[in-house]
Amino acid sequence: MPPSRFASALSRRHFMTWALGTGAAAALGGCQESRAPRESKDSKVTLTFWNGFTGGDGAYIKKLVEQFNQATPGIQVKMNIYLWADFFQKVPGAVISGQAPDVCVMHLDGIPTNAARGIIMPMDDLAQALGLKASDYTSQEVWQGGLYKGRRYGIPFDMHPLGMYYNKGVLRRAGLDPEKPPRTGDEYMAALEQLKGKGIQGHWMAPFLFTGTFQFESLLWQFGGELFDPGVTRATFDSDAGVRALTWLVDLVKKGYSPPNVGQDADFIAFQNGQNAFNWNGIWQLNALDEVPGLEWGAAPIPRIGPQEAVWGNSHQFVLMRQRSPDPRKLEAARTFIQWMSQRSVEWLESGKIPVLQRVAESPEFKSLEMQGQFARQAPYIRFPPAVAGISDALALVDKAVNQAVLGKASPADALKAAAAQATQVVRDNHEKYGD
Structure with a gap:
């Protein structure tokens, strides 16, 4: 894990x-x-x-x-x-x-x-x-x-990066080609819309680190944003790129492509049970899927939703x-x-x-x-996450913003702005604490 x-x-x-x-x-x-x-x-x-x-x-x-x-x-x-x-x-x-x-x-x-x-x-x-x-x-x-x-x-x-798992049986039921997973944002949204027409919520959006934050960070980078400035002295994930990324994810819920209030790991369990078609998750799940009897599945890079390719990894x-x-x-x-x-x-x-x-x-x-x-x-x-001392405390605030926005407790812009202000104070305190 x-x-x-x-x-x-x-x-x-x-x-x-x-x-x-x-x-x-x-x-x-x-x-x-x-x-x-x-x-x-x-x-x-x-x-x-x-x-x-x-x-x-x-x-x-x-x-x-x-x-x-x-x-x-x-x-x-x-x-x-x-x-x-x-x-x-x-x-x-x-x-x-x-x-x-x-x-x-x-x-x-x-x-x-x-x-x-x-x-x-x-x-x-x-x-x-x-x-x-x-x-x-x-x-x-x-x-x-x-x-x-x-x-x-x-x-x-x-x-160990994030990637996209796709359920071939579910895609087939919706009339989609199970051997051609979507690669672009347009293709992905078209697939979700077709799945929705068949009563299938194709992408369950988790409001937690696993894997909601990983999804947000991937899209932040795809839209050209960064978590922090080059010296890691200021959080920048509340940029326009960050708002676009988190809004895209929140809209999965608002537009009915995901149920609300997805529990921890419920997205992955639903994938195994044929309740959704796509699961953006870590490569560490490969062997778990191999053990599910009768599950037809494939893996692919996450789609390019923004203008450039990027994906979270560690x-x-x-x-x-x-x-x-x-x-x-x-x-x-x-x-x-x-x-x-x-x-x-x-x-x-x-x-x-x-x-x-x-x-x-x-x-x-x-x-x-x-x-x-x-x-x-x-x-x-x-x-990768910024390799600076004490970064985990600052990254926890990214988790907080994703959670609040996906659960509808704050708008993407407001959740990111509040979290970035707190994260900026954390990284500045860390520079004094560790002498970086």
């Missing part, structure tokens, strides 16, 4: 010697196997690994950790999986108490806050030893998202936790683990993700994943 809303003790020379000895420079660009640190049979290293993969991706991460433990008897990984909200609450306390896990996965927008608080540690040596560079990645934003104040704190593992990134007494052997082992996991990114993508590395995106193995491939068509224009 995607999100709710800290110098290595190992010397550079020590690390570079180890990394080059394992062929690390080629690890993420080729097929070499990583090797565990050379330890005697009595000096096995145990790593703790925390993440929030409680959904369908949990089975995939468990399988990969089991494979790693079998392949590297000198390193054993013990994994704890928490709900993401619980994960982000537990991590700071664990670091402060000296009980921090060794490796974690965090979302891109959580990295700056945890770096600023000293919860995660820089990984520049790792990235340099592996030869990682921006051109290796399918998105420059996902690469830049692992940086904070010029230092690297995250190694990208995947991307990224899981590996991070190293700050330790009260850093152990060089554990640091070596943690880097071996991250390297090994990155080599197996295609297996991870089967859980409902798209690749961050160009070589993986171009591989026959990934191209055989049909539905993931549909989401990956959006890779050139995936947009």
Whole structure:
């Protein structure tokens, strides 16, 4: 499930010697196997690994950790999986108490806050030893998202964008081609109108983060708007572009294409039950739909409603936790683990993700994943939350505006204006708090 809303003790020379000895420079660009640190049979290293993969991706991460433990008897990984909200609450306390896990996965927008608080540690040596560079990645934003104040704190593992699921059976009932989902705003509205004529409300509009806010942010960017100004000192989501985006979504309810007061996840459940035709949701739902008996469905990029292509997305990134007494052997082992996991990114993508590395995106193995491939068509224009410290508090106000407008408690313009004023104060307070 995607999100709710800290110098290595190992010397550079020590690390570079180890990394080059394992062929690390080629690890993420080729097929070499990583090797565990050379330890005697009595000096096995145990790593703790925390993440929030409680959904369908949990089975995939468990399988990969089991494979790693079998392949590297000198390193054993013990994994704890928490709900993401619980994960982000537990991590700071664990670091402060000296009980921090060794490796974690965090979302891109959580990295700056945890770096600023000293919860995660820089990984520049790792990235340099592996030869990682921006051109290796399918998105420059996902690469830049692992940086904070010029230092690297995250190694990208995947991307998980919004996309459009379509129910082929429902489209067929309405006389629409089940193999040709709408791609433009005009095509989308025509399809919704035809569905409405058959008594079907085609797009259930959720007033919550999952996935109403993701839909709003996608359309904000499509209409040429931005969430904040370039320095993230002022909220700008109440711009004309923002009002147009939110009005379009609110009109889905007003014009009868969506029922009012859609409950959390009710849109996705209705899709599975054949009550609506389109569901803008995350790639993480792929495997859940595969498990629904008799459901005929497809996936496609979200339609281009505004003048330009854009879609919300986020990224899981590996991070190293700050330790009260850093152990060089554990640091070596943690880097071996991250390297090994990155080599197996295609297996991870089967859980409902798209690749961050160009070589993986171009591989026959990934191209055989049909539905993931549909989401990956959006890779050139995936947009991410601003990677600045404390951003989650400001983004929560976007959620508030979407909720109020979709539920009819305020007009789109009024809801956005009030929320943007509050968000501007939050980001200004954050600049003082974190010194950004």
